[in-house]
Structures are given as C-alpha cells and as structure tokens.
Amino acid sequence: MAERRFCIGYALAPKKQQSFIQDSLVSLAASRGIDLVRIDTDRPLLDQGPFDCILHKYYGESWRKQLVEFRVKNPNALILDSPDSIGRLHNRISMLQVVSELKIDNANESFGIPKQIVIYDKETLFDRQAWEGLKFPVIAKPLVADGSAKSHKMALVFNHDCLNKLKPPIVLQEFVNHGGIIFKVYVVGQYVKCVKRKSLPDEPEAKLGNVEGLLSFSQVSNLTPREKINDKFYKMMQLDDTEMPPLSFVTDIARGLRRSLNLNLFNFDVIRDSKIGTRYLIIDINYFPGYAKMPGYEKVLTDFFCDLAQNKDPMKKNPDTQEGEDKIGSDRQLPVQTADQETRKIAIDEDDGGQSVNKEMKEETPVRD
Ligand SMILES: Nc1ncnc2c1ncn2[C@@H]1O[C@H](COP(=O)(O)OP(=O)(O)OP(=O)(O)O)[C@@H](O)[C@H]1O
Numbered sequence: 103m104a105e106r107r108f109c110i111g112y113a114l115a116p117k118k119q120q121s122f123i124q125d126s127l128v129s130l131a132a133s134r135g136i137d138l139v140r141i142d143t144d145r146p147l148l149d150q151g152p153f154d155c156i157l158h159k160y161y162g163e164s165w166r167k168q169l170v171e172f173r174v175k176n177p178n179a180l181i182l183d184s185p186d187s188i189g190r191l192h193n194r195i196s197m198l199q200v201v202s203e204l205k206i207d208n209a210n211e212s213f214g215i216p217k218q219i220v221i222y223d224k225e226t227l228f229d230r231q232a233w234e235g236l237k238f239p240v241i242a243k244p245l246v247a248d249g250s251a252k253s254h255k256m257a258l259v260f261n262h263d264c265l266n267k268l269k270p271p272i273v274l275q276e277f278v279n280h281g282g283i284i285f286k287v288y289v290v291g292q293y294v295k296c297v298k299r300k301s302l303p304d305e306p307e308a309k310l311g312n313v314e315g316l317l318s319f320s321q322v323s324n325l326t327p328r329e330k331i332n333d334k335f336y337k338m339m340q341l342d343d344t345e346m347p348p349l350s351f352v353t354d355i356a357r358g359l360r361r362s363l364n365l366n367l368f369n370f371d372v373i374r375d376s377k378i379g380t381r382y383l384i385i386d387i388n389y390f391p392g393y394a395k396m397p398g399y400e401k402v403l404t405d406f407f408c409d410l411a412q413n414k415d416p417m418k419k420n421p422d423t424q425e426g427e428d429k430i431g432s433d434r435q436l437p438v439q440t441a442d443q444e445t446r447k448i449a450i451d452e453d454d455g456g457q458s459v460n461k462e463m464k465e466e467t468p469v470r471d
C-alpha cells in the first residue's frame with residue numbers, strides 16, 4: 103500500500119522563503135513523510151493542493167479571505183497559525199499586554215514588560231503630562247509591528263528636545279540597562295529554545311558619546327556578522343560570558359505565552375535588568391521568526407510537522423502536564439482587543455513604499471464584535 107504522506111503548503115514572503123525553506127529542511131521532512139509545497143500566492147489557494155496543513159507568514163485581506171474559504175472547504179486541515187492570533191502581534195501594545203496578564207509561579211525570578219506609553223499624535227507627544235512616570239532614555243518604537251522595514255525603525259531618545267523627529271503612532275518604552283545581551287526564545291509548538299544575541303549597550307548616553315538627543319537604529323539583534331565585525335561595540339561584547347536565564351523559567355513563560363496567544367510559531371525577546379539580576383523583561387514578540395538561525399532547526403521543525411501529521415495536537419490537553427486544550431489554528435475568540443481592532447485607529451503613512459500588502463490588511467480588516 104502506498105505510504106500516506108502529509109502535505110504542508112507554505113505561503114511565505116520571498117525573504118522568509120529563502121531563509122526557511124532550505125534543502126536540508128525539505129529533504130529531512132520528506133524522508134519522514136512530510137511534503138513541503140510552495141503555495142503560489144498569485145493563484146487562488148483553492149485551486150492548489152490538496153494540503154493537510156497551511157504554514158503562512160503572508161498578509162493581506164485577500165489572503166485572509168482565501169484562508170477562510172479554505173477552512174470551510176477543508177475542515178480537517180490545519181492553518182498555522184490563525185490570522186487573528188497572528189494579528190495581535192502586529193501592534194506593540196496588544197503584543198505585550200499578554201505578557202502583563204500572564205501568571206507564573208516562580209520563587210527566584212520575576213518577569214514583566216518595561217514601562218511604556220502609547221502616543222497617537224504629535225500633540226500628546228509634546229504633552230509633558232503624558233510622559234509622567236517615564237524616565238529617559240526611552241526607545242521610540244512604531245506602534246505597528248507588521249514586518250515592514252518601517253515597523254523596525256527605532257530611536258533612542260535622551261531628552262525632550264528632539265521629539266519633533268518622532269512620527270506617531272509610537273510606543274515610548276523605558277530603556278532598561280541589560281548588559282548589552284538579549285535572549286531570544288524560539289517556540290515551535292511545545293519546543294522551546296533560548297539563545298543569546300548582541301543588543302544595545304548599557305547607559306547609552308555614556309557609551310555612544312556625542313549624540314544629539316536622538317539615535318536611530320533598526321534590527322540590532324538581527325545584524326549580519328559583517329555588520330557586527332565592523333562595529334567597535336560588538337567587538338567589546340563578551341557574549342560567551344553571559345549566563346543564560348533558567349531554562350525552566352523561560353520554558354514556563356514560553357508555554358504560557360503560547361497558550362494565551364494561541365500561536366505555535368513565534369519567538370520573544372527577553373532582557374535581564376542589570377539593576378535586579380533576577381528580573382526579566384519581555385520587549386518584543388515576533389511571529390514566524392528566523393528559525394533557520396536556530397541550531398538544528400531542520401529536526402525541530404520536522405519533529406513538529408510529524409506531530410501534526412500524527413494528529414498529536416500540541417495544544418491539546420496533555421495528561422502528564424495538564425497543558426493546553428486548544429485546537430491548533432483555531433479561531434478561538436480572545437478576550438482582549440486584537441491588534442486588528444487597535445490598528446484601525448492608526449493613520450497609515452503614505453510614504454511607506456512597498457508595503458501595500460500590509461496597508462491593505464490594516465485598512466480592510468473588519469472589526470469583530
Ligand atoms: N526597553 C528596552 N530596553 C533596552 N533595550 C531595548 C528595549 N527595547 C528594545 N531594545 C533593544 O532594541 C532592539 C530592537 O527592539 P525590538 O526587539 O522591540 O524591535 P524589533 O524591530 O521588533 O526587533 P525584531 O527584529 O526582533 O523584530 C532589541 O533587540 C534590543 O536590543
């Protein structure tokens with residue numbers, strides 16, 4: 103009898119496809135009965151397949167509609183992950199709200215998010231009252247985190263003098279000294295892996311010298327090795343000497359976030375407060391991050407795909423751990439406001455070339471009841 107194969111269709115932006123769909127992944131998965139097949143996003147999804155599962159990091163209202171139709175016609179197929187759940191990560195406020203609501207028992211370590219405020223317009227930006235309780239330096243981050251280059255453009259702000267350079271809607275987040283190292287925690291279903299990366303240096307005023315109140319940067323922890331070598335600061339950093347956070351602590355947070363976000367494929371950035379060595383702050387959560395940078399990512403992802411193929415739903419209740427109850431890719435209604443609802447308030451900047459897909463998503467996504 104012919105072997106029953108499990109077909110995963112993937113819809114990824116070209117850059118993500120290039121980094122993630124490596125021959126080594128495709129062949130390992132194939133050897134274990136999993137076929138990874140590219141979805142042509144220029145053609146109707148329903149004309150392609152059949153797919154047992156859809157893996158996607160692809161946006162736009164048209165894609166979203168196609169997924170809804172696909173679900174109706176293929177009720178047994180999995181969609182990883184649900185667009186509504188992914189959408190929550192597209193707004194830096196709703197993204198971290200989940201962390202604030204998470205409860206984990208741990209006697210030695212604590213976690214949270216840095217102090218932050220959201221600014222929707224210039225008027226509020228210059229209103230000192232709005233800043234009450236927030237200390238300089240702060241990091242100004244675009245409120246929208248939709249994967250566009252613009253959404254990664256940050257600025258370290260040292261005083262009130264240069265605020266006119268900032269473009270709301272933004273989140274102003276207190277800069278927390280953390281020894282210049284960031285921890286990236288990758289989640290693939292139940293699997294959790296924490297790695298170290300370079301980050302911004304402590305006391306940025308002192309280290310970065312003569313800055314004029316504001317310093318712009320983008321994707322610090324995702325620089326190419328060449329960029330790192332050229333930077334004096336990175337040569338000074340002692341990445342190897344930095345102690346990792348306790349694995350059980352990080353795993354508890356990861357599993358908690360996975361359940362509350364209803365997502366299987368994400369990572370989050372954690373920094374350790376230099377002042378309180380047992381205090382950890384989550385500053386960012388990303389959907390479908392750069393897994394290829396994770397050591398042995400082929401096996402981790404293939405194991406996960408095989409679990410899906412064997413109907414081992416990683417969010418289903420596990421008798422040993424009492425973990426999980428949700429169905430993968432389910433459109434479970436979340437109790438708090440989603441990013442889509444929030445982003446409807448945001449004026450889309452017209453000068454953002456090449457982001458029409460994301461723009462379409464923001465403008466047309468209907469608000470759910
Ligand atoms: N509150 C903070 N205190 C100190 N450093 C911070 C803080 N927030 C961000 N950083 C630094 O700025 C970098 C970029 O911030 P953040 O991770 O929020 O941006 P991003 O563009 O969403 O990143 P990614 O590429 O991971 O998606 C972090 O990796 C970290 O080095």
Ligand SMILES: O=P(O)(O)O[C@H]1[C@H](OP(=O)(O)O)[C@@H](OP(=O)(O)O)[C@@H](O)[C@@H](O)[C@@H]1OP(=O)(O)O
Pocket residue numbers: 117118121159247248249250286323324369388389390391392393395
């Ligand atoms: O570029 P890579 O593949 O490494 O992945 C990066 C990913 O870019 P891509 O999805 O466009 O590829 C980013 O996603 P967007 O916010 O831009 O959507 C974000 O998740 C980064 O944090 C990832 O880097 P990592 O955190 O894993 O180091």
Ligand SMILES: [Mg+2]
Pocket residue numbers: 323371386
């Ligand atoms: Mg980040």
Ligand SMILES: [Mg+2]
Pocket residue numbers: 247386387388
């Ligand atoms: Mg991010």
